[in-house]
Amino acid sequence: MNIFISSLISGFEENRMAVKRAISILKHNPIMAEDFGAKPDSPQITCLKGVRESDVVILILGSRYGYEQQQGLSATHEEVLEARTTKQLIIFIQSGIEPEPKQADLINEVSSWEKGLFWEEFTSAEDLFEKSLRAINQLQLAHAQSPVDPEELKKRAITNLPKENQNYFHSSAKVQISIAVGPDTTIIRPAQMGSKALIDTMSQEALFGANSGHRPIFDRQSGVNDSLDSDSLCISQSQNRDVHNLVKLSPSGDILLILSMPMQSGGLPVILEETVHETLLKGFDYASWLLAEIDNTQRLTHVVPAVSIAGASSAGWRTIVEHQASLNSMQSFGMGQSKEPVLLRPASMVRQSFALSSVRNSHVEDFVVLLRRLWKEQRY
Structure with missing residues (x-):
């Protein structure tokens, strides 16, 4: 599976690498902005293309919302909107945080989705790594047993x-x-x-x-x-x-x-x-x-x-x-x-x-x- 990692980059490097490591260990292909290199399109368009080309999107949310782009949304928020109707999302939200106002709105938005198998809180990069391993593996097993037609x-x-x-x-x-x-x-x-x-x-x-x-x-x-x-x-x-x-x-x-x-x-x-x-x-x-x-x-x-x-x-x-x-x-x-x-x-x-x-x-x-x-x- 192609798995896109969506989150704020600055200050979240350790968490993103933890998820990338979990994806790689399970023999899937991580897609993340750090690996795009030089592209003819803008970073915004390149990331949204990455979402479209993925099978699964892993969303990691902390306290910060991120830089607001031309449409008034952060890159992560745009990626959520791009993915929400066609991609399976695995959502991780950092516990014990005080989110910025717009980040609180985004967290409330995704928190209205069903908690459970693919919605969890995490406390550290290592905790995120272990929960990513479990969620990806469970998703893979579900799809392998009964593919969707x-x-x-x-x-x-x-x-x-x-x-x-x-x-x-x-x-x-x-x-x-x-x-x-x-x-x-x-x-x-x-x-x-x-x-x-x-x-x-x-x-x-x-x-x-x-x-x-x-x-x-x-x-x-x-x-x-x-x-x-x-x-x-x-x-x-x-x-x-x-x-x-x-x-x-x-x-x-x-x-x-x-x-x-x-x-x-x-x-x-x-x-x-x-x-x-x-x-x-x-x-x-x-x-x-x-x-x-x-x-x-x-x-x-x-x-x-x-x-x-x-x-x-x-x-x-x-x-x-x-x-x-x-x-x-x-x-x-x-x-x-x-x-x-x-x-x-x-x-x-x-x-x-x-x-x-x-x-x-x-x-x-x-x-x-x-x-x-x-x-x-x-x-x-």
Whole structure:
């Protein structure tokens, strides 16, 4: 593997060499700014190219933020942003420090990623060396046992979405979020899948957001049903004999969310863009929490989300401002017309980035734009 070492250089030489030594001992290729030599590009561009050419990025953070470049960010911060959606990160933060304000912000940002297998504090260069050896070795073993196939994940994300035309009641549309995870392995044993502890934890989070601090995705006024669909666990709420909200969890960790989304009346039925955005954000927050709950050692390293809207084929799409300006006029869509799922490009992203709230917010914005385009392309 090509492993890029990202950190402030001045004052961190000993720590950087400790990580380089660990990478070399394990027969991998360390990539670091000190070894670039004379290049035609600027040091900034050269380092970002190094990130792109790497398989893994090891991030080492201390108290200092570093020199702010033209965009107002340090070189290390730019490298984090470059790596966060496509590279596996191993994060080490120096313990017992008082970080500068901008460094504190960066530490808080990466600290919102999942602690555990690839997120640790270190006390010295020797401690960093030993923890680097362990983390790199564990990452290598995980990849060797079950390599990730992005195309297979993409196919699974689409396949896991409901295919049949369900009899959704007319006052509600459904946001459907399918998240395929990899590498393909069994995360939840059969004996755990139907356990009361798992059902209760998932239900409590769906109703109250009690464990993560996120907003609930289920209606607190309705009861929660649980069932097994083949080998997958489902918790759901029903209304008028129709599935109102649903969470489906497979043994491999794949997640399907179906979340009810009220449509506006006062004329023809309307889906409000802001409601789509809010529903997606709550759904992705819940999915991120659930992945951390079922896989706190981070065996799952990649995710592919796919999103669709169902149950509102004849509805229009508007913003709140557009709807308020013209309540009784609307270009409509054909009844029963299907809405294809949308995916990002690239569809596959590293699990760590999905756990970062700022990245999830960006993904939600992109999904909303893609859904809006698809919806309006199908208008006639």
